Amino acid sequence: MNEDIKNEQSDLLVEDLIEEVSIDGMCGVY
Amino acid sequence: MHEQMLDEPWGVSPSVAFRPEPFGALAYHFGNRKLTFLKRPEMVRLVQHLAETDTVRSALQDIGIPAESHNAYVGALRGLATIDIIRPRGEVSE
Numbered sequence: 001m002n003e004d005i006k007n008e009q010s011d012l013l014v015e016d017l018i019e020e021v022s023i024d025g026m027c028g029v030y
Numbered sequence: 031m032h033e034q035m036l037d038e039p040w041g042v043s044p045s046v047a048f049r050p051e052p053f054g055a056l057a058y059h060f061g062n063r064k065l066t067f068l069k070r071p072e073m074v075r076l077v078q079h080l081a082e083t084d085t086v087r088s089a090l091q092d093i094g095i096p097a098e099s100h101n102a103y104v105g106a107l108r109g110l111a112t113i114d115i116i117r118p119r120g121e122v123s124e
Contacts, residue, residue, distance in 0.1 A: 010098045017106035019067040020113060 035104055035111075036090075039119035041081035046115050048074070057115050064113045076103060077116060 045061040054068040057077075068074045076093045083089040086107060095103050110116045 010096065010102070012099045012102040014102055014105040014109060017069055017073045017102060018109050019069060020109070021065045021067070023063055023065050 035108065036087040036100075037085050039080075039084055040086055040089075040107070040111075040116050041119045042077060043114050043117050048078070050074075057110075059114060062113060064115075066110065066113065066115055073103070073106060077107070077110065080116060081119070 043059065046057055046059050048068075049056045049058070051067075054070050055074040057066045057068055058064075059066075068077065072093055072095060076089055076095065079089045079093055080086065083092060086104065090100055090103060107116060
């Protein structure tokens with residue numbers, strides 16, 4: 001409940017920092 | 031969980047190449063063929079700086095990431111670790 005690990009966090013999200021893409025979906029390219 | 035990573039030495043996997051982009055960089059892993067966008071220049075600097083520091087925590091501080099953003103950056107590093115973009119330092123040179 002009272003964990004300060006929680007958030008006085010910025011609005012920054014993991015999704016703002018990294019995004020994964022699998023190139024296996026890009027068939028036939030190679 | 032995140033806390034543990036903060037005090038560990040990490041580095042970039044030898045199977046990964048980076049390509050600089052205006053938004054940050056593309057990281058490509060030659061083994062699992064994962065392509066990952068590092069969407070901020072600070073994220074790129076952090077990842078590349080990991081190998082030069084003893085802990086993730088000191089890398090965050092060196093790059094100047096504000097403390098209130100550490101959770102997000104460590105979460106992103108954990109995401110990169112799950113696809114082997116980064117590794118615990120002992121495993122990097124293998």
